[in-house]
Amino acid sequence: MSLVVSAISVRKAAKPILADVSFTAPSGAVTGLIGPNGAGKSTLLAALLGLVPATGAASFQGHDLPAMPRRDRARMVALVEQSASTEERLSVRDVVALGRIPHESAWQSAPSSADAAIIDAALADTGMTAYATRRFDTLSGGEQQRVHLARALAQQPRLLLLDEPTSHLDIAGQLQLMALLRTKAAAGVTVLIALHDLNLAARFCDHLVLLSGGTRAAEGPPGEVLTPALLQAVYGVTARLVPDPQAGRPLIVYDEAVPRTSPQIPD
Amino acid sequence: MTRLTLPALSLLVFLSAVIAVTLGPADITPGEVWSVILHHFGLLPESPVSRLRDAIVWELRLPRVFTALGVGAGLALSGTVMQALTRNPLADPYLLGLSSGAALGAVSFALIGLTLLMPVGAFFGSLGALALALLIARLLGGATPSRAILAGICISALASALTSLIIFWYATGDSYREILSWLMGSLSGSLWADAGLAALALILCSPIILLAGRPLDAFAFGDTAAAALGIDVPRLRWTLLGATALLTGIMVAIGGAIGFVGLVVPHAVRLALGSRHRILLPHAMLVGALFMLWTDTAARTLFEPRELPVGIITAVIGAPIFLIILLRYRRVT
Incomplete structure (x- = not known):
C-alpha cells in the first residue's frame, strides 16, 4: 500500500512550518524526503506520527495516520531517529525488544516466544546477532543505528520512517543502512527517509519528494527532481548532474553557492 | 537469575526486620519479638514478656521498623521513576528539591x-517544588540533568530556609532539634500511625508505578521514541510524576527530607540487574526498604542512647556515590 499524504499543514506559534504538503510514497519503494535545513522534513515525519498538531491527512492501508490510535499506529509505522542515545544500561537485545512494546499486552511479564523469534529475526536482518548481549552504549554510532533499525523492524512495520539516519555514520555505515532499506522495500515495506546527502538519495531512492520552506517543491523519480535549476532554486547551489554509467543514476557535482530563488512561506 | 532475586530479597527484608527489632539499648531476643506479636494478635493470651519489654517492642521498635521499610521503599521507587521519566541519572526527590x-x-x-493534614501539605509542597524545578530548568534552556539539579539546589535552599523559619517562629524553646529532623530527616518517634500512612501511600502509588514498568522502558531514547512506540507520553508522564510527588510528600511528612535514598538505591540495582523497569522497580522498592531499615537501625544504635538523624547517615553514604555518578555521566551534564 502506498502512503498518500494530502495537504498536511503544521503551524508552530502561529508560524507556518508546513503548508499544504501533498505527495505519494509508493508501496515497496524507498522514497527520499530531501530539502535544505528548515525545509520541514522532520516536522513532516512528526506530523505523520501524530507527534505535532497538523491539519490534512496521511492515508496508509485505509487509516489516517495522524488521527489513528497511537498504539495501533505503532504496530504499523516505525520511526528511526537521527542518533538516539541513552544513559540506561540496556543490552542490544533489550533495545531491539522495545520494538515489541506496541504488540505486548499490559500484563505480559516477559517477551513471548513469538516475540523472541521476531527479535531474533530483526537482529539477524541487521547483522547484529553477534552483538545481542553487548551493552548498547558501548557500540559505535553505525552499530547503534543498526540496532535502532532492528528495533524498528521488531515493530513489524508496514511503513518505515527514518529521519536523517545516516548523518552520523561513516561511508560504509551509510551504504549498509541504505542497502538494508532497499531489501526491506523489496520485501514490501514502504520506506520514507529524510536525507541530507543528495548523492545518497539519487543512488538509493526510487522516488524523491523535495521540500522547500515548508512546501513541496517537486516530486518524482530522482532524474526528474534533481535538476540543476531546482537545486539552485531550493538549495542555492549551482550543480552539474553527471551520469554514472555503472549505477545508471545521476551523480551530483556541486560548483558554488549562489542566492536561492525558491518560494518561501511568508511569515 | 532475576526469578530468584525478588523472593530472596523479600526474605532478607523479613529477616532484617526481625533482627533490627532485637537491636537497641534493651536486649530483646527474636523469641520475645514473636511472643509480643502473637500476643497482640490475640494468639498468645499469656505473654511471657514483661510489660516494659512488650512496650519497647510493640510501641517503639516495631512501628519504627515498619516505618523505615515503607519510607525507604517509597523514596527508592520515586527516585527510579524520576530518573527514567526525566532521562536524568541524577534525578532524586531530594536533589530536585521535592x-x-x-x-x-x-x-x-x-x-x-492543620496538623492532621500535614501529609496533604507535604504532597502540595513536593508537587510545587517539582513543577518549579522543571519550569526553572526549562527557563534555563531545556531540562538537562545539570540544569534540573541547579534548579533543585535553588528550591531546596529556599524551602529549607522557610521551613526552618516557620519552625523557629512557632516552636517554643529549643527548635533546633525539630528543624534538624525536618531538614536532615529522622524516623525518631515513629508511631504505628506513621507506618500505616507509609503503607497507605505505597498501596495507592506503587501499583500505578509498577504497572508502568514496560512503558517506562520506552523512555530510554526520549519522548519522541516513546511516542513512536505508541506511548501516550504526556498522560503517562503526569500520572507518574503525580504519583511520585504524592509518594515523596507523604514519606517526607513522616520522616523529613531524608536524602540520597532515591539516588543510591536505583543506581545500585541498575548496576546489578540492568535498566528493564519491570525488574528494576520492584527490586528498587525492596532494596530501598532494606537500605532505610539498616541506616535507621544504625542511626538509633551507633551512639546510643543518643540518636543521630538518619539523613546524616544516608548523606554520608549517598554524597560520595552522587559524585561517582556525576563523574561517570559528565558528558551528559
Whole structure:
C-alpha cells in the first residue's frame, strides 16, 4: 500500500512550518524526503506520527495516520531517529525488544516466544546477532543505528520512517543502512527517509519528494527532481548532474553557492 | 537469575526486620519479638514478656521498623521513576528539591493549625517544588540533568530556609532539634500511625508505578521514541510524576527530607540487574526498604542512647556515590 499524504499543514506559534504538503510514497519503494535545513522534513515525519498538531491527512492501508490510535499506529509505522542515545544500561537485545512494546499486552511479564523469534529475526536482518548481549552504549554510532533499525523492524512495520539516519555514520555505515532499506522495500515495506546527502538519495531512492520552506517543491523519480535549476532554486547551489554509467543514476557535482530563488512561506 | 532475586530479597527484608527489632539499648531476643506479636494478635493470651519489654517492642521498635521499610521503599521507587521519566541519572526527590518542598508544605499546614493534614501539605509542597524545578530548568534552556539539579539546589535552599523559619517562629524553646529532623530527616518517634500512612501511600502509588514498568522502558531514547512506540507520553508522564510527588510528600511528612535514598538505591540495582523497569522497580522498592531499615537501625544504635538523624547517615553514604555518578555521566551534564 502506498502512503498518500494530502495537504498536511503544521503551524508552530502561529508560524507556518508546513503548508499544504501533498505527495505519494509508493508501496515497496524507498522514497527520499530531501530539502535544505528548515525545509520541514522532520516536522513532516512528526506530523505523520501524530507527534505535532497538523491539519490534512496521511492515508496508509485505509487509516489516517495522524488521527489513528497511537498504539495501533505503532504496530504499523516505525520511526528511526537521527542518533538516539541513552544513559540506561540496556543490552542490544533489550533495545531491539522495545520494538515489541506496541504488540505486548499490559500484563505480559516477559517477551513471548513469538516475540523472541521476531527479535531474533530483526537482529539477524541487521547483522547484529553477534552483538545481542553487548551493552548498547558501548557500540559505535553505525552499530547503534543498526540496532535502532532492528528495533524498528521488531515493530513489524508496514511503513518505515527514518529521519536523517545516516548523518552520523561513516561511508560504509551509510551504504549498509541504505542497502538494508532497499531489501526491506523489496520485501514490501514502504520506506520514507529524510536525507541530507543528495548523492545518497539519487543512488538509493526510487522516488524523491523535495521540500522547500515548508512546501513541496517537486516530486518524482530522482532524474526528474534533481535538476540543476531546482537545486539552485531550493538549495542555492549551482550543480552539474553527471551520469554514472555503472549505477545508471545521476551523480551530483556541486560548483558554488549562489542566492536561492525558491518560494518561501511568508511569515 | 532475576526469578530468584525478588523472593530472596523479600526474605532478607523479613529477616532484617526481625533482627533490627532485637537491636537497641534493651536486649530483646527474636523469641520475645514473636511472643509480643502473637500476643497482640490475640494468639498468645499469656505473654511471657514483661510489660516494659512488650512496650519497647510493640510501641517503639516495631512501628519504627515498619516505618523505615515503607519510607525507604517509597523514596527508592520515586527516585527510579524520576530518573527514567526525566532521562536524568541524577534525578532524586531530594536533589530536585521535592523533599524540601514537601517539608515546607508540611510545616506550613502545621503553622495554620492543620496538623492532621500535614501529609496533604507535604504532597502540595513536593508537587510545587517539582513543577518549579522543571519550569526553572526549562527557563534555563531545556531540562538537562545539570540544569534540573541547579534548579533543585535553588528550591531546596529556599524551602529549607522557610521551613526552618516557620519552625523557629512557632516552636517554643529549643527548635533546633525539630528543624534538624525536618531538614536532615529522622524516623525518631515513629508511631504505628506513621507506618500505616507509609503503607497507605505505597498501596495507592506503587501499583500505578509498577504497572508502568514496560512503558517506562520506552523512555530510554526520549519522548519522541516513546511516542513512536505508541506511548501516550504526556498522560503517562503526569500520572507518574503525580504519583511520585504524592509518594515523596507523604514519606517526607513522616520522616523529613531524608536524602540520597532515591539516588543510591536505583543506581545500585541498575548496576546489578540492568535498566528493564519491570525488574528494576520492584527490586528498587525492596532494596530501598532494606537500605532505610539498616541506616535507621544504625542511626538509633551507633551512639546510643543518643540518636543521630538518619539523613546524616544516608548523606554520608549517598554524597560520595552522587559524585561517582556525576563523574561517570559528565558528558551528559
